[in-house]
Amino acid sequence: MNENNLEYxxxxxxxxxxxxKLNEVLETAIRREIPNFSLGIQTTHRPLDSVDPKAxxxxxxxxxxxxxxxxxxxxxxxxxxxxxxxxxDNPVVRSQTFNLERDxxxxxxxxxxxxxxQAIENDVFLRTKNEPNRENAPNQExxxxxxxxxxxVKDAYGNHPMRTFRPEYGYDLEASLxxxxxxxxxxxxxxxxxxxxxxxxxxxxxxxxxGRRTIPVTLAANPQMKxxxxxxxxxxxxxxxxxxxxxxxxxxxxxxxxxDLSAGRETSESKIEANREDVxxxxxxxxxx
Numbered sequence: 681m682n683e684n685n686l687e688y689x690x691x692x693x694x695x696x697x698x699x700x701k702l703n704e705v706l707e708t709a710i711r712r713e714i715p716n717f718s719l720g721i722q723t724t725h726r727p728l729d730s731v732d733p734k735a736x737x738x739x740x741x742x743x744x745x746x747x748x749x750x751x752x753x754x755x756x757x758x759x760x761x762x763x764x765x766x767x768x769d770n771p772v773v774r775s776q777t778f779n780l781e782r783d784x785x786x787x788x789x790x791x792x793x794x795x796x797x798q799a800i801e802n803d804v805f806l807r808t809k810n811e812p813n814r815e816n817a818p819n820q821e822x823x824x825x826x827x828x829x830x831x832x833v834k835d836a837y838g839n840h841p842m843r844t845f846r847p848e849y850g851y852d853l854e855a856s857l858x859x860x861x862x863x864x865x866x867x868x869x870x871x872x873x874x875x876x877x878x879x880x881x882x883x884x885x886x887x888x889x890x891g892r893r894t895i896p897v898t899l900a901a902n903p904q905m906k907x908x909x910x911x912x913x914x915x916x917x918x919x920x921x922x923x924x925x926x927x928x929x930x931x932x933x934x935x936x937x938x939x940d941l942s943a944g945r946e947t948s949e950s951k952i953e954a955n956r957e958d959v960x961x962x963x964x965x966x967x968x969x
Contacts (some may be wrong), residue, residue: 681711682768692758692780693745697788702745710756711748716748719880723788727768728796729883729898729915738768741792763788765795776829783842786827793881799828799901801882826851826903845903853901856908860891860923862899874899878908890923895923951969 689710690703702719709717745761764775774795774959778786784804786794793800803822827847836839847853854877857865863886864870877884878901888897888910898908898916910918 682754682756686710689747689756689758695787696761696785697745700746701860701882706747713749716746719745719747721745723792725792728793728881731885733921735816739792739796740766742766743788763791763795767796774831777837783966784825786825790881794827794829795831797829797831798881798883799826799903801826801879801903802900823839823847828903843904849903849906851903853903853908856906857899858911860908863887863889863894888918888923889914891925 686707687705690700692703693706694700698721698962702721709719721743722739725739725741726733726735726737737912742764743761744763745758746839749772750757758780760779766773766775770891776791776795778791784802786802792803801824804825805820808821815821824847826849828843828844829840829846831840833841841862844939852958854871857871857874860893865874873894878899881901883957884899886897886899887894895918898911898912898915900911902909910923912918
């Protein structure tokens with residue numbers, strides 16, 4: 681058995697978020713020289729929009745992690761894993777196979793968030809046709825890229841297509857947040873805190889100011905539309921028209937300027953003076969007849 685290879689696989693499992701729970705069964709399978717095998721593990725999570733840290737863990741995930749042995753050596757490889765998500769309030773069972781190289785080593789927690797419909801941002805080594813494995817390229821820098829699954833369709837392999845949004849796409853999360861009257865975000869530290877949570881694929885609780893009202897909402901990053909999704913407590917979308925309607929109405933009310941008021945007074949005084957002249961001239965006209 682290749683001890684170095686085993687340690688590398690254990691480290692990979694740990695980096696993916698499986699800790700050391702599978703180490704024993706992994707070592708057993710490799711010692712038995714099984715050419716291809718899968719290891720399974722189950723986890724549970726609270727719903728992403730839950731605000732109660734003691735809420736029940738109703739989101740159930742099953743992972744099947746696939747290993748295969750090289751035909752030319754005693755080395756084993758972890759190429760991909762399949763995850764299946766069962767949600768309490770969603771009868772549709774979602775599943776996805778994540779390829780470690782193709783999908784930039786998506787972790788178990790990130791897989792849960794992606795299958796839950798969230799977008800995440802990862803700093804990755806971008807690949808090119810000439811250099812498919814950029815992680816080993818000299819002086820290669822990581823690039824922040826947004827990822828989101830298209831949960832509406834599946835491809836020929838039974839997977840949801842992965843959408844990617846690179847910096848040149850032009851999604852500015854901080855600018856999107858500043859666009860809305862969200863309480864507390866004028867503070868730079870608070871803005872950074874909320875931004876970080878959204879980049880990690882979390883749903884953020886916030887207070888939105890609409891006119892004179894403040895309503896509780898949830899925020900989620902939407903890189904495709906270059907905005908932030910805002911939902912009310914009933915998970916209904918709060919649209920821009922509703923958010924900015926009261927502001928538009930306020931701006932549409934024209935406040936008279938001092939000059940206008942003066943002009944108004946002058947006009948009124950002129951009319952009064954003209955009426956006086958008419959009154960004074962009326963008797964003489966009568967007398968002339």
